[in-house]
Amino acid sequence: MTKAKFHFSRKLLAIPYALFLALFVIAPLLIIVYYAFTNGDTGSFTFDNFRNFFSGTGGDTFWESSRFKTIVQSLGISVLSTVVCLLIAYPIAYIIAFKVKNKMGLLILFIVPMWVNFVLRINALKELLEWIGIYNKSNGWNIFNTVLGMVYDFLPFMVLPIYTTISKIDKSYLEAARDLGAAGSTAFLKVTLPLSKAGIMSGVSMVFLPSMTNDVISNYRTFNHTKIIGAFIDECFKNDLWNLGSVTALLLLTLMFLITWLTGGFSAEPENGSRGTSLW
Amino acid sequence: MENKAHIIELKNVCKQFDGVTVVDDMTLYVRKGEFVTFLGPSGCGKTTTLRMIAGFEMPTSGEILLNGKDISNLPPNERPVNTVFQKYALFPHLTIFENVAFGLKLKRIEKKYVDKKGNERVKYEKLPKEVISAKVKKALEIVDLAGFEKRSVSTLSGGQQQRIAIARAIVNEPEILLLDEPLGALDLKMRKEMQLELKAMHKRLGITFIYVTHDQEEALTMSDTIVVMSDGYIQQIGTPEAIYNEPKNTFVADFIGESNIFSGVMSKDYLVRFCGKAFPCEDTGFEKDEPVDIVVRPEDVTIVSSEEGMLKGKVTSVVFKGIHYQILVQCGRYEIEIQSTTTPKVGESVGLVIKPDGIHVMKKKFRVNKFTGVITKRNTVEFGDGEFDCDVTQLYPGSHLDEEGYLITAKGEKLDLTDTEVNVEVGLHDITMSDNEDEGGATGHIISLIYKSEYYRYIVRTDNEEDYVLACEDLWNENDRVSLIIPKEKIRLTLKNPEESKQ
Secondary structure, three states, rough: OOOOOOOOOOOHHHHHHHHHHHHHHHHHHHHHHHOOOOOOOOOOOOOOHHHHOOOOOOOOOOHHHHHHHHHHHHHHHHHHHHHHHHHHHHHHHHHHHHHHOOOHHHHHHHHHHHHOOOHHHHHHHHHHHHHHHOOOOOOOOOOOHHHHHHHHHHHHHHHHHHHHHHHHHOOHHHHHHHOOOOHHHHHHHHHHHHHHHHHHHHHHHHHHHHHHHHHHHHHHHHHHOOHHHHHHHHHHHHHHHHHHHHHHHHOOOHHHHHHHOOOOOOOOOOHHHHOOOOOO | OOOOOOOEEEEEEEEOOOOEEEEEEEEEEOOOOOOOEEEOOOOOHHHHHHHHHHHHOOOOOOEEEEEEEOOOOOHHOOOOEEEOOOOOOOOOOOOHHHHHHHHHOOEEEEEEOOOOOOOEEEEEEEEOHHHHHHHHHHHHHHHHOOOOOOOHHHHHHHHHHHHHHHHHHHHHOOEEEEEEOOOOOOOOHHHHHHHHHHOOOOOOOEEEEEEEEHHHHHHHHHHOOEEEOOOOOEEEEEEHHHHOOOOOOHHHHHHOOOEEEEEEEEOOOEEEEEEEEEEEOOOOOOOOOOEEEEEEHHHHHEEEOOOOOOOEEEEEOOOOOOEEOOOOOOOEEEEEEEEEEEEOOOOOOEEEEEHHEEEEEEOOOOEEEEEEEOOEEEEEEEEEEEEOOOOOHHHHOOEOOOOOOEEEEOOOOEOOOOOOOEEEEHHHOEEEOOOOOOOOEEEEEEEEEEEEEOEEEEEEEOOOOOOEEEOOOOOOOOEEEEEEEEOOHOOOEOOOOHHHHOO
16 A cells, blocks of 8 residues: 555665675685686686696695695694694683783783784884894794794784683682682683683684785795795786686685584584673 | 581671671571571672682681681682572583582592502592482482483573572582572572472481571571671571561661561650550560660551550551551551551541550660761751761762862762762761750750760750760750751761662
8 A cells, every 4th residue: 555665774784794795705706616617728617627736746746745735834834823822812811801900901902913004013023033033044943933923913813702701701600610629720621711612712713714824924924935825825826827726715715614614613602601792 | 406516607707898898797606407597688798708608708807617617718619518609600511410510520539548568548539420420310309300411501491590500519418508599580489489499408408508688588488597687797696586576676677577667765664655655565674764666567556446546547558468458557757557457448547556565675776876868069968857067078989079069089080969868877976965056967955865874875856856866974954955066077978879879
């Protein structure tokens, strides 16, 4: 009977983001999928690119190739960076959450570096390393420097989610644990640590996944002496090897998806007893 | 009951937080197997006391003895005491079984054995798995939740979580079970059910229960002994009957059950005057004409015809309450609450009869004069039919006044205190009297004076019937008109509604 009028609903607010998503996330992804499965010359469908990726270069098998070495090196650097980040960040987050009165002040101390331009910070670190004399000195030092750069850059991303989770843990859980006979350390291991799992997982994915591909750090740090998979993809596209680059990117994407899925990164509700929104 | 040993004893226990005293010089004992309830309004120190027994807080001074041994500084994990928390605090990352078994898995049994060299040694062994699961099963049966082992905490209702919390505590076979307002989060019907169940559980298990609540009905229903607390002090300790029938002071009378509280005078033994009439009563042992507080429970007032009544009045309100009617009768300036099954009409003139055994006379404590007051625009305080200069900065620690008379708090917030309700306390010796009517903040007549060997104790009643009690070494006459002077710094103010004024 009445004409359907334009009715403003909250759903409409999602349109800008949906457009952004379609243009800058889904479209590029489709392009990558397209290049991964087509022949560079003819544009016909093919699995050759995958075969190419896994065949060796210059007479070596894939397992002996520098490509495989790059993947292993990336993984190694990521794991190392993540572990170091976690080892530094957890105590910091715990101390800020439980022992410090001026929480904001300390948190800001960890956030402020994020406000300084990232390239600038990495350059500064490079100068510092040169001054100390460990810059591009040997392969070992290069890997150390890369990890150092990653940790330096990603530490806040580990501290914040862990801090958020820990500070939301109801103190009565700890009291209950103590009440039931757990000494301080046992209470930590049996209650605080498991309850901060969600924050740890979120921090790990915030650090592990980017440090697989962040070739700015390895670039500036070592001028590709420590090559990681991100640098390899960059190289492919720069040398017009779009199909190989796309395959690598797609494989990396699958790998990350698997890792996230296996570590429960997709579960909607973290079991930490606090159902509020997390910081990330 | 009498001969049973004291399982826990508090000796002069004080607890302060940042200089504020929460529990003050508390001394009490709990007998083995008793069901003791700490009852009081929020902020009275009852939960802090419980937390000190549990070991979460250490007393600032004083001793806590468990079976005669000082445990004041023992951490909670080394005390044979378990707690049921207000919000249950069930571990969300563990199943029901793991929650209940938490304490058992941490338990180590001392085992003596002889090593190869023939020396006697002690080793600590974990409880075997079968023992743990048997105990968990039994605990879940006690709380009526058998078979819930594999469920996760989030799938349980509030009532079920409550039961699991109880199971998790009792499975450890503690000597004392502490319960911190455990039924607060449940709905009324569930709460009543759990009250009876807890009581039955207490009988069955035979362990000591220490229960904290602000719900007087809950306390009366469940406890063997009630400890009524207020402002960090114990007001009265006694059986539910004793606390209800013979409250020690107006606070207890007011807090436990409904009550009419009057100010009166004990004319002589067995005769008390209040509401302008003399009533025969059962109380003795007071000074002649000693001012007293009188408690009359609403159910102890009988409505009769206007001619037969000791007091006469008009019915102002009749409210149906299920098993009885709550009736308000205005007798002159006194409003009296009555519970009765008869239903007079509103506006009807009735007579009231109070039998001697329905009157409970209490000694008046004249430690301080207490009033309710309001802060005025000029930052003075109005109370007790008068107006006095006062120091409003004591309401907020660290605050000061700016030139315009606004209060600046320690955090720098600007507050306008006009019309803020405050509790006013003035000590007995802090009030002086003067002939000059304009000198003091309030005026009134001396209605009573009693010689107390060192001083005379006067009661000054203002025109609007507010009473001031004061001590003075000089002799004045009854019915003298005096004005009352209170120095600014002797007026103690506290916020009446601290929550509200924060906004």
